[in-house]
Amino acid sequence: MSTDRLKLPVEKLRWICDPDQFEFTTTDDLPELEGTLGQARALASIDFGLGIRESGFNLFLAGEPGTGRSSTVKNILKKRAKGEPTPSDWVYVNNFKTPDLPIALALPAGKGSELEQDMRELISAVRSVIPKALDSKEYETNKATIVESYQEHNNELFSTLETEAQDKGFALQRTVSGLVMVPQKEDRNFTQEEYEALPEEEKERISQIGQELTDKLNDVLRQVRENEKQTKDALAQLDRDLGNATVGHHLDPLREKYGDNPAVVEYLNAVQEDIIANLEDFKPQQPVQSPIPGLKLPRQEPSFERYQVNVFVDNHETEGAPVVFEPNPTYNNLFGRIEHVMQMGGMATTNFTLIKPGALHRANGGYLIVDAREVLMNPFSWDSLKRCIRNAEIKIEDPLEQYRFITTVSMKPESVPLQAKIIMIGSPWIYYLLFHLEPDYRKFFKVKADFDSRIARTSEVIKDYALFVATHCKNEKLLPFDRSGVAGLIEYSARLVEDQNKLSSQFMEIADLIREASYWAGKDGSQVVDHGHVTRAIEQKIYRSNRIEERMQELFDDGTIMVDTDGAAVGQINGLAVMTVGDHTFGRPSRVTSRVWLGRAGMVNIEREVKLSGPIHDKGVLILTGYLGGKFAHDKPLSFSASICFEQNYEGVEGDSASSTELYCLLSAFSGVPIKQGIAVTGSVNQHGMVQPIGGVNYKIEGFYAVCKSRGLTGDQGVMIPASNERHLMLSDEVVQAVREGKFHIWSVSTIDEGIEILTGVPAGALQEDGSYPEGTVNFLVDRRLREMIESMKKFGSSGEKDEKKESGAPAPALEGGQSS
Known part of the structure; x- marks a missing residue:
């Protein structure tokens, strides 16, 4: 058999990309690439995962780094989200009944900041109007009338009682223990000796009269207390009337503006009630008296933060559904946090205005993209993300609270309903690790989009590769590639996957080579990148790394x-x-x-x-x-x-x-x-x-x-x-x-x-x-x-056995008929 036929001809040693198949002169003549190069399977999975709205159909984008996972899903969502409705704004407002439980309100996009501005203008107006109303002549007159009526009624009661007491020989006197009836003798109080010298019948008569007058005194005091209560109610009603008159016409337009949102109207009513109940806060405050002579202390102005609106999520500039990519998915970055302000003495205080949103809040009603490895590495993030998906709500909590020996007073903001599509990006290894070791994973991430590291080499893919090069050159302002440069780049792509019929889809490496080839073309003073520059970029890349080789x-x-x-x-x-x-x-x-x-x-x-x-x-x-x-x-x-x-x-x-x-x-x-x-x-x-x-x-x-x-x-x-x-x-x-x-x-x-x-x-x-x-x-x-080795082994074994028998004198073993004895 001739071995020459087994020699490979030169044509089989590499695939050559023919630059003449391209119709452009440089990549400047090409449009930008629309969509993703290859990855039909992954694109179909993404389309399905984004389209289905049932719970649990979140996506996991699995693939090696550089295969275009992030850029692909971002480009898809960028186009898709524009045609979807913009989600609501979310604001946190004070809970006047239970300040530790701030209330979350949902408003149409853009209305959150409007409500915040409306409340700011309302409080500014009320702070100006109420002091003027409290200082008005009419208010003072009405208040004086109520007080005078109270005093007149009290004076009448006591005057009648004193007259009756004088007629019966008693006087109404004030002591340390209160008002008492004291018997009189010649317009003066009895002395102890004079009282003891009286006959028993007289003492009994005086005691009986004194008891009767004391009972009447108690009745008068009871009437005075009732009168005082009525006076307070009258003053309160006066303040309420004043408050309704001064605040009501400021709040009525807001009630009408937000009338289609019952939760906001209820909040505005609570604001009015709190303002009326705290009118004194709106009065000018007196300077604080300093215990040290000559030291002036600033006036302590009351805080009106309780009337502010914390615009938690503001979508007034959002077009369509939000798309949020969180590169650092820590617990606070994902689920929000409650900030604290350090006061003098080292005390930390907080309120509902210090509640800050997380990426999940900003993506609510849209899409959240996170890196799977980063989520798993950050404490509490993965478990809390599962909890949010399971309960369909986002709750801001302190994850370390369960580990403290002593619980501290903290706010518990009302949870926000969650309606978002979660997209995790990770390597296949992480995907299979979660699939097999995390039971809840399969419940919440039911769609896998698998990005391959190689794609079939077709004429369409080759054309898309040229568009990919053009897109990178234009976006990053690099030198354009001519046809030979694009061909050299595509050959390098085939080299990366070591397959003449495949091309690499690890576009991170391809993009790096585009940049490096553009650099070397610029060093040569060339206006375009050709095949030689691509080759030089590859050689220089190898040279930087092959010291050990x-x-x-x-x-x-x-x-x-x-x-x-x-x-x-x-x-x-x-x-x-x-x-x-x-x-x-x-x-x-x-x-x-x-x-x-x-x-x-x-x-x-x-x-x-x-x-x-x-x-x-x-x-x-x-x-x-x-x-x-x-x-x-x-x-x-x-x-x-x-x-x-x-x-x-x-x-x-x-x-x-x-x-x-x-x-x-x-x-x-x-x-x-x-x-x-x-x-x-x-x-x-x-x-x-x-x-x-x-x-x-x-x-x-x-x-x-x-x-x-x-x-x-x-x-x-x-x-x-x-x-x-x-x-x-x-x-x-x-x-x-x-x-x-x-x-x-x-x-x-x-x-x-x-x-x-x-x-x-x-x-x-x-x-x-x-x-x-x-x-x-x-x-x-x-x-x-092998035969010779077997024969040699047999001869060696036979001669060795004979020598051994001779030396021992033992009989040879029987070949047939059982064992030798």
Whole structure:
């Protein structure tokens, strides 16, 4: 079988984006991109999630960072929200009955600030009108009339009582204990001696009269108290009438203005009642008397904050439904807070005007966008968000209150009904973590929008990519791209996903390359960005990050890391690995060796023995035993010992991409046929000898090419890859050019037999009808070596057993008829 047919032509080494397919000269000629590039599945999910209004159908946008999750949903909501109704304003007002429980009022959009201004004007007017009314002649006259009537009535009662007392020889006198009736003698009080000298009948008469007068005195005092109460009621009614006269005509227009909102009308009525009950607060305050002579203290003006309106959510400038993105979803930022003001003495005070809204309040009636990771990281945020969705209300609470040993007096603002669509953005890992470990998650976030990191390469997508470039250039005032520049950018996108039929949808990296290419074009003084500038941007980006790759290349160059790139060797092959260091990924070759010997240990993976290999790599090594058994043990048992090792490897090995490499090395060790050292190998293998695809194929090829180039390209070097990886090739221009010139080669194989023939130049050999392999083939040599090892083991076992029997003098064991005794 000729191996030339397995060499890949240059056309298959990378996909070339033809710039002639574009009809523009530069991206300045293109309109901006409308909508999202690709992501049809995610867009359909978003449309469904935003359209359904039932409870619990909130959205989770899952995808890798840079796939356009945030920008996509923001653009969709920006257009969608404009056509939706603007939600109500929300204000907090004082609860005059229970100040610790402020009242939340909903008003049409824009009416909240109007109510706040109306109340401000009302209090300003009332503060001016009431003092004038209280100082008016009419008010003073009416008040004096009520007081005089009270005094006259009281004087009449006491005058009548005093006259009656004088007629009966008593006088009404005021003592420390109050008013008392005292018996008189010759217009003076009895002395104690005079009273004791009286006959008992006289004493009895005086005592009886005194008791009668005392009862009448009590009746008079009772009437005085009733009169006093009536006077107070009359004064209160006078104040109420004055208040109604001065305040009522200011409040009546407001009642009419907000008449369609019963809650606001009820609040205005409560305001009027409180003003009337506290008219004294509106009087001019007297200066405070200072206890220190010469020190003037300011007058303590009464606070009228209780009549203010706290415009909590103001939507008067909102067009349609609000769209709120909260980048820092702490508890207070999401659910609001109650601020405090420090007073002298270290005391903190608060009132309803210090209630501040959270993002959920501002998004009420619209959409709230939050980052899932940030929500989960902030204490109390996730649990409180679930509670709000479950109860369909937003309640402002102190989350630390439950952890205090002593509860403090605080406000409990009335909760606000919640009607908002919550949109969380996170990685697929967070989505699955919540889905499996958080039972409530599935109740409240029933719609998943899955953003893929790659999209199919179609002509429509390529055109949209050009529009994407145009949009970024215009929005960020970058230099425009010509057709070759856009083509180079799209090729880089295919390189990112390592697929000739796919393009990357991680637009964050694409946008960065657009900016960098524009920068280098500007450095060159160019007015447009072409393919060369894109290439330079890619090269410079690699140069900024590949210090470790260059340091490792120096180790290959000076022989510290031993890798052969020419000649041939038995039981030795070049494997390929991929390393990722931060933001830079590169490939590097690694020498794999194998040794075989007589024994029954089977396959020994040295990496596994020293715990440097992972379970997937161990699985790949164990598959080799299955392959050997199926290939060579159909007519005999296998009995051998073999070791496989990644030479000069001092770190962990994981993955099965080297399993075919290890198998080739093992077959060389068994057959004694040397392997060409100028060929590196990658690919996993199954038990039937089929070579399976692997990842990082471009990095692996370019890593081995760099080593070969530094030592001199011979024209016989190259890399052997699985045939199923052909579509993943997006090799660099340098490697493609080397293949075009015949200095380097890429072979594509589907089976181990194809691969071993390329590596050794010897046919693999197919199994014949008699169960043998053609003489001179690799499989024939392997099969013969395995037979020889079995025979050697049998001879060794037989001779060793005889020697042991001779030395011990024991009889040989019976072959048949039971056990020997």
